[in-house]
Amino acid sequence: MKKFMISALSLLLVSGGVVSSVWAEANPEEDRQHFVQYFQQRFPEIAMEDYVDGAYALPVNAAGREEWLTIEEFPPYELALGEGEELWNTPFANGKTYQDCFPYQLEDGIKQHYPHWNEERQMVVTLELALNECREANGEKPFGWKKGKIASLSAYVGFMSRGKVQNLEAPSTSGALAAYEAGKHHYYAKRGQLNMSCADCHVYNSGMRVRSETLSPSLGHTTHFPVYRSKWGAMGTLHRRFGGCNEQVRAKSFKAQGPEYRNLEYFLAYMSNGLAINSPGARK
Amino acid sequence: MANSVRMRAKATGNVVEVKALVQHPMDTGQAKDKNGNLIPEYFIQTVEAKVNGTTMLNAQWSVAVSKNPYLAFQYTGQKGDKVELTCVDNKGETFTGKTSVR
């Protein structure tokens, strides 16, 4: 019965037809403070700004951190950065550039402004979405969402925003709050044959091991994507990883840049608000 | 995108460290594609590093070098040295990279 209720509610939320009064008690800023407090109590040795290093900020993962720092001396994502830089600097057939689509200058950092709620369109806009919509607006075919050129472009834009503190506006309109709550709901809901939620690994069992993997805390996650995973042998976007995580607990994954993952990203990015961008990442 | 060779070379006193990252699949010949067919081996076999036109290093690699291979070496030199890297794979394709020592 509970499962049915949850999926019914998710359906309503996702379709955007829910009046926010149901979730009026929701206070994203309060949620964020509780989220941060939880991790600070769980890992008193980790300084707030170090959460952007993900699993490598964990004291129990000192050996992994050392190996990661060795790789970071000349990280594999540098190749993607090269491709991303070339893509960013190459004008479209109509002469316009990616910079023309963004109200923020690359030198001032673009990534820290994403994802955000677009009140006019009543949807969450992510960086990858903005990049591909820029292409389409200028008569170019959009890239795939999970890997390849979109990942390289996003890595480059992210890299140029490294160190910039994310100062996202708290969701406040009814639409923004509904999207936030949908993302939060996805995060805490059990799913799949393994009946696990994102929170099971990345909140309640953060710092613990799954076989030889040390589970990273969710705080800081969105700051270091996209990511070059040795496992993929390539760059991949945040939504690519979301899909993989869902499939790992044997749940159906959702479409990259569909409403579910954009809302999830919105929730997670707000939980990491105040941290600095640390894109792109290199992981195992 | 053409295969690229990214390089960095830095002098600390008279010790120059050169680091390079080369874009290459380094397929072992043991992995299979979606249809269950073996992907043939495709990997960089030899690497030559020249400093100011003189060959300093000749390396031979196997399929066991990681995808998008990394290489670092050190030599006695100075800022301004010109370093050139040439990689040749088992198909006979060549990739080169150049940098000046900072």
Place this chain on the structure above:
Amino acid sequence: MNRRSFLHNVFRTGTLASLAVAGLALPKQLLAAWNQKAFKSKQYTDAISELYGSSSMEESDNIILKAPDIAENGAVVPVTVESELPNIESISILVEANPSPLAAEFNFGAGMRGYASTRLKMGKTSNVHAVVKADGKLYQATKEVKVTIGGCGG
């Protein structure tokens, strides 16, 4: 490999590069700078014999073999070999339990320091051997690197 064959290879590789730039496919014999027998050897000691003519090695404290105790991912294991043995001609790295143990060989000209760093694939937990040829003699250092099965997505 002695100094003469090193210079010999310089010539060959030179020809190699210019032919490739000309856009021609390279005939197999010019790729002889790649020691096929050494790379095909299944035993790491055989690979060393093929490379250097002998597998008689001395353990040396003057070789620092840096590699993780437990690899984060067996596909990308950072390995660095550093040595201050005099007159180093060659450094090679072998992964004993790999299907073909010889992973890489670095042949040095004058002016090169005893240092080589790369990232290797390891199929499973294995001894990693760093072999250094210095002043005509072979030295080695060994370290075990564990390779595990990951948990989520590993």
